[in-house]
Amino acid sequence: MKFxxxxxxxxxxxxxxxxxKFLSYKELKKLVRLISSAESCVEYGKADVEAEFVHLLNNEIDKFNVFFMEQEEDFIIRHKELQQRIKRVIETWGPNGTKPSEAEYKDEMAKIRKDIVNFHGxxxxxxxxxxxxYTGLxxxxxxxxxxxxxxxxxPFIQKVLQQPFFITDLVSKLVKECENIIDEVFPEQREAITVAGKGIFRNTVAALLSMQEIRRGSSTYGHFSLPPMDLPDSDLIHSFQLNSPIPIV
Known part of the structure; x- marks a missing residue:
């Protein structure tokens, strides 16, 4: 499939x-065609079009960084809130809580299951x-x-490698911690979690398949290729693929 x-x-x-928030690939591709076209260079001025191309590239990187950092900050806050919610539910309605209630406990945990799977996705x-x-750039x-x-x-890729949007270590760590929470709090409820999270499930699996695909050998494979995936080898995702009622096509 073409990029x-x-x-x-x-x-x-x-x-x-x-x-x-994604790369304006069509616009950049159009500018490349203009720069490489002799007729266009006469009409528009090659230097001007090249300057516009570089300007758009820099704007795109700024766009990626702003969006990525906003999401990253939001994820840190939500991760902390999920941990606090779980602790509060266990301490309040759990078997040894201050107000033990099986009905309240199950109801609140069901809400947390849905939220944590959406968050993971x-x-x-x-x-x-x-x-x-990054691949588009x-x-x-x-x-x-x-x-x-x-x-x-x-030189441009060397610059990109230092940009916040390219550095995914923190988010990957949060993914792993999220999976650990699921394993610890809902160890026997993978199927229920899958159903609870099916709204975002399909997109998540599609994203994982895409990440695997763009790391395979291609015309851009080599020095500029993405490094190996730093996401954990998720048993959770594998179980989603096996148990999900949503067909993957």
């Missing part, structure tokens, strides 16, 4: 509020957001160098 189609698919499978989607946008820069004879790719 443009893959990106379009990823945008469609992402959360609605995220869809305008959103974090996986954010890692995929980082991956797909690498591809458009390769296309630029190839068609124009320029040497923009190497």
């Amino acid at each position: 443009g189609k893959r990106l379009k698919q990823q945008i469609e499978e992402s959360l609605p509020a995220w869809r305008d 959103e974090m996986v989607l954010l890692v995929n957001y980082s991956n797909i946008n 690498a591809k458009i820069l390769k296309k630029y160098d190839k068609r124009t004879g320029g040497l923009l790719r190497l």
Whole structure:
């Protein structure tokens, strides 16, 4: 699948509020065509179009960083809140709580199950957001160098590797901690968790499949390829794929 189609698919499978945060690949591709076209260079001025291309690239990186850091900060807060909610429910309505109530305990834990799976899914989607946008930048820069004879790719990618949106260690750590919470608090309820989280489940699995796919050998494989996935080898996701009532096609 060509990258443009893959990106379009990823945008469609992402959360609605995220869809305008992805790489403006079509616009960048159009500028590359203008720069490499002799007629366009005469009409528009090659230097002006090149400047517009670099300006758009920098704006895109700023867009990625702002969005990624906002989501990352939100995830840190939500992770802490989930831990506090679980502790409060156990200490209040659990068997040894201050107001033991099986009905209240089950009701509150059901709400937490749904929230924690949605939270886990959103974090996986954010890692995929980082991956797909980095891949798009690498591809458009390769296309630029190839068609124009320029040497923009190497210095620009070196800059990208230092950007907040590319560094997903913290989010990956939160994903693992989230899975540990599920294993500790809901060890025998994987199927129930799957059903509770099915609203975001399909997008999460699609994101994981995409992350695996874009790391396979391709025309951009090599020095500029993404590193191995730093997400944990999630038994939770494997169980989702096996147990989910939603077909993966």
